[in-house]
Amino acid sequence: MILPGEYRIEIIPLETPKLQIHCHRCKKSAAFYCSEKFRVNAQQKHIDVWLIYKCGQCDNTWNYPILSRIHTHALDKNLHRKFMNNDRETAWRYAFQIDQLRKVCHEVDTDISYTLKIEAVDRKEESCKIFLFSPYLFDLRLDKVLRQILGISRSKLEHMADCNGILTNPPVRLNSKLKEDLWITVLPLE
Numbered sequence: 001m002i003l004p005g006e007y008r009i010e011i012i013p014l015e016t017p018k019l020q021i022h023c024h025r026c027k028k029s030a031a032f033y034c035s036e037k038f039r040v041n042a043q044q045k046h047i048d049v050w051l052i053y054k055c056g057q058c059d060n061t062w063n064y065p066i067l068s069r070i071h072t073h074a075l076d077k078n079l080h081r082k083f084m085n086n087d088r089e090t091a092w093r094y095a096f097q098i099d100q101l102r103k104v105c106h107e108v109d110t111d112i113s114y115t116l117k118i119e120a121v122d123r124k125e126e127s128c129k130i131f132l133f134s135p136y137l138f139d140l141r142l143d144k145v146l147r148q149i150l151g152i153s154r155s156k157l158e159h160m161a162d163c164n165g166i167l168t169n170p171p172v173r174l175n176s177k178l179k180e181d182l183w184i185t186v187l188p189l190e
């Protein structure tokens with residue numbers, strides 16, 4: 001359990017979400033992983049960009065459409081360069097477009113491994129204040145990550161919440177999925 005004080009805690013995913021897609025080569029639904037590579041097609045004045053996924057069983061590829069028939073002048077030069085260089089951060093940004101991806105595949109597996117980077121900002125606080133943030137969102141539930149941060153059981157966390165011992169700003173339910181950066185205050189139990 002972390003002690004009273006103020007902390008910045010970053011949720012760092014260690015992988016990108018896998019997609020369930022029908023693989024034509026395997027002839028069944030299979031888990032495709034993000035290759036972190038783009039396919040860029042330029043035809044006359046228009047550009048198409050896809051993010052390439054690969055079947056974990058047979059290496060068959062599936063392309064996630066990112067930009068379709070965009071005029072060359074309309075595409076930001078810096079972003080174009082990132083596509084051409086297979087910039088990893090850019091690939092991850094698209095690989096975490098979970099709502100978009102859900103529209104084009106059977107299922108997005110958001111049960112991915114992650115690590116927490118905990119930085120103590122101030123130890124003089126009497127309560128425990130946490131700024132919780134992540135560069136990528138992936139359906140992680142607040143109660144799951146809070147149990148992990150505080151090192152407590154589900155029932156203890158529920159008890160603390162029932163006693164108004166856990167406040168969030170903006171206010172969200174403990175069982176909700178993380179959608180934005182949060183300030184969390186954990187008050188000591190009486």
Ligand SMILES: [Zn+2]
Nearest residue numbers: 023026055058
């Ligand atoms: Zn396959």
